[in-house]
Amino acid sequence: MANGAGSWPMVATLGLVMASLSLGCRSSSNSATVAPVPTTLRDAAPVAEPVAAPVAAPVAAPVAAPSAAEPAIKIVDWPIAWTPERERLALAYRRAHSDPNAQDLTIVPQVIVLHYTGGDSAKGTKGYFDNITIEPSRKQLYAGGKVNVSSHFLVDRDGTIYRLMPETKMARHCIGLNHNGIGVENVGDESKTKLTEAQVAANIALVRYLVAQHPTITHLLGHYEVMKFTQDPLFQERDPKFRNDKPDPGVRFMRSVRTGLTDLPLVGLPSDDKSP
Numbered sequence: 157m158a159n160g161a162g163s164w165p166m167v168a169t170l171g172l173v174m175a176s177l178s179l180g181c182r183s184s185s186n187s188a189t190v191a192p193v194p195t196t197l198r199d200a201a202p203v204a205e206p207v208a209a210p211v212a213a214p215v216a217a218p219v220a221a222p223s224a225a226e227p228a229i230k231i232v233d234w235p236i237a238w239t240p241e242r243e244r245l246a247l248a249y250r251r252a253h254s255d256p257n258a259q260d261l262t263i264v265p266q267v268i269v270l271h272y273t274g275g276d277s278a279k280g281t282k283g284y285f286d287n288i289t290i291e292p293s294r295k296q297l298y299a300g301g302k303v304n305v306s307s308h309f310l311v312d313r314d315g316t317i318y319r320l321m322p323e324t325k326m327a328r329h330c331i332g333l334n335h336n337g338i339g340v341e342n343v344g345d346e347s348k349t350k351l352t353e354a355q356v357a358a359n360i361a362l363v364r365y366l367v368a369q370h371p372t373i374t375h376l377l378g379h380y381e382v383m384k385f386t387q388d389p390l391f392q393e394r395d396p397k398f399r400n401d402k403p404d405p406g407v408r409f410m411r412s413v414r415t416g417l418t419d420l421p422l423v424g425l426p427s428d429d430k431s432p
């Protein structure tokens with residue numbers, strides 16, 4: 157599949173590092189002019205204070221019968237709170253940042269973006285994502301829209317895959333790629349709570365499943381790679397200053413996941429496709 161990867165400029169937008177505001181994961185750098193903000197999910201939203209969290213327990217969803225192109229995986233549906241207010245705020249975000257004429261939140265997935273949460277529990281991340289609006293202390297993100305961050309999937313440390321929202325509905329997980337990107341969060345980080353081999357295997361299986369379900373998907377990126385692709389047509393952000401620099405989920409993790417997907421024609425950073 158033609159991908160045009162060789163034509164993607166590695167533009168110097170990393171110099172436009174804004175505040176250390178996270179889209180559900182920790183950030184690597186801070187602006188000297190912006191007050192410190194929470195940098196982890198644990199800091200940003202104590203588990204003890206979830207808002208409007210659904211009481212329903214996670215339920216295993218039946219997955220279509222396996223085929224050569226669509227291996228069987230177990231996905232546990234664990235939907236985050238989604239209210240009319242969240243719907244309205246998310247649509248306002250979409251119109252402001254990518255699609256001025258958008259009428260709804262439907263997306264045609266073209267990109268999968270992998271993340272880590274920076275926290276150590278799926279419950280904590282789910283509780284945080286249940287909040288409808290983002291906290292004002294996350295100044296850059298709050299200024300960019302009040303709808304809270306979210307992701308479509310959350311992979312626990314034992315490899316359990318939770319689906320937090322439909323993958324054809326816009327989540328807020330990655331500046332520039334929310335209108336066409338599926339977000340996959342992984343519980344952990346790459347320091348004290350390193351991502352696990354079970355998570356690597358689960359991400360490989362999930363990417364395969366998603367590509368089989370959505371043939372429009374052509375790209376697999378780590379969140380830390382996205383700012384190097386701001387000139388690609390897939391990246392849409394109407395505010396040229398709305399950028400952030402992220403470390404997640406890290407080179408080690410991306411290389412491990414890509415090693416298990418070499419047979420798929422997914423575009424990623426060439427430098428990170430050369431896994432040892």
Ligand SMILES: [Zn+2]
Binds near residue numbers: 270272
């Ligand atoms: Zn991220």
